[in-house]
Amino acid sequence: MKTLVIGGNGFIGTNLVESLLQEGHEVCVFDRYPSRYKEPRQDVQYLVGDLGNHGEVHEAVKGMDWVFHLAYTTLPQTSNDDPVYDVRSNLTDTVQLLQECRDSQVKKVVFISSGGTVYGIPKQVPIPEDHPQQPICSYGITKLAIEKYLYLYQRIWGLEYVAARLSNPYGEQQNPHSKQGAIGVFLGNVAERKPITIWGDGEVVRDYIYIKDAVSALVKAAEYQPGPDCPRVFNIGAGCGHSLNQIVEALKQVVDLPVEVKYTPARPVDVPTTVLDITRARTVLGWSPKVSLNQGLERSWQWVKSLSLI
Ligand SMILES: NC(=O)c1ccc[n+]([C@@H]2O[C@H](COP(=O)([O-])OP(=O)(O)OC[C@H]3O[C@@H](n4cnc5c(N)ncnc54)[C@H](O)[C@@H]3O)[C@@H](O)[C@H]2O)c1
Incomplete structure (x- = not known):
């Protein structure tokens, strides 16, 4: 087409x-x-x-x-x-x-x-x-x-x-210096040896x-x-949720550098939880997500490393 x-x-x-x-x-x-x-x-x-x-x-x-x-x-x-x-x-x-x-x-x-x-x-x-x-x-x-x-x-x-x-979404090509996209920004912070900043207590859940x-x-x-x-x-979406604190723990398993976290006050636009029901996409489009969080984080980290931020 x-x-x-x-x-x-x-x-x-x-x-x-x-x-x-x-x-x-x-x-x-x-x-x-x-x-x-x-x-x-x-x-x-x-x-x-x-x-x-x-x-x-x-x-x-x-x-x-x-x-x-x-x-x-x-x-x-x-x-x-x-x-x-x-x-x-x-x-x-x-x-x-x-x-x-x-x-x-x-x-x-x-x-x-x-x-x-x-x-x-x-x-x-x-x-x-x-x-x-x-x-x-x-x-x-x-x-x-x-x-x-x-x-x-x-x-x-x-x-x-x-x-x-x-x-x-997260993964290759996600700007690590953006105002959006927690995982990309966190990986960029780790690569640049800066602390990760989390708004609120880190219990906000998202569907990555x-x-x-x-x-x-x-x-x-x-x-x-x-x-x-x-x-x-x-x-x-992936159809399952992870809190920011869980994402940080998962990142620690993937990155080969120290991970430091700083907590700051929560933002009013952040809803507490977003996890999508993807049954319709699975059944009608015949689509389903294939890559696990750990695999995805590993690939994202390899890509961030290739940017030579380290
Ligand atoms: N990244 C996310 O977390 C996320 C989540 C849900 C939905 N979305 C939506 O997905 C879409 C793409 O997001 P992304 O993360 O790739 O954003 P991005 O900022 O990386 O890419 C958007 C692109 O659009 C271009 N653009 C913006 N305004 C334009 C305009 N007026 N004319 C021509 N080009 C313009 C920008 O130059 C940029 O290259 C957006 O509509 C966004 O709202 C993103």
Whole structure:
């Protein structure tokens, strides 16, 4: 398939591009920045552009079969600082993208939503897709609103989509200096011989999924051909939870350097627990995660070591 990956030079995007190429797809990346850690590939077309530039998006979408939408300008923990910016740069520009996809007769849009924020504070764990949705950050609200527009475009204009409510991916290409992604940041801290900082008491539980497992779900989502009343929203996670303290203990088994931990006050945007119920993805997409936490941490550590931070 002719595939456009918007935000394809980021953490998830670079892994997704590799997976798509392995499956024999033709890939074009649209991103405002080059990849931080990977050289451009000869077999990929790279377009430099911004989702907010409608002319650039119009050109990029033309002739594409699949469009993966991974570009996002905000993070859960910063989105409440400026919700207007979140709405303008993510919601409005995504609806514009959907117009372009509809007009260009794109066969499938795969949108990366957020399993960690759309539900808000869970009433039930693991969380199924039909759990009440009450986000406590603007990021979660815009992700959810985009899901609703995807539904609208599918229902009214037949634009096919899948929204993947992704949990907490980790692994190769995850920026160890980012504000997001505990495992990547922790590994970067260890490599640079700095203490790991944990907000709160470390008992916050998350559903950590190894990145290659996550992108294989995204490819399955693109291949999926739903009937009229079939689900189009899927939780994508490992389906099991680990606290930050458990992650630190697991890291100690993998890294060959000392691990020091510093605790600081908790943040208001962090929900106490997120563990996703992935039964729907298993049964409908025929997908399941394959890589254990220990294997994933080992691979992530080898990659962080290759960055020569040590
Ligand atoms: N990493 C996570 O923990 C996580 C969890 C759930 C969902 N997600 C979602 O997955 C998607 C990808 O996340 P990631 O971790 O790879 O992020 P990332 O920051 O590593 O990559 C995002 C890429 O999008 C590009 N981008 C951002 N805004 C753009 C714009 N307006 N125009 C063009 N390019 C733009 C950036 O340059 C970057 O290369 C995002 O939508 C994010 O919200 C991420």
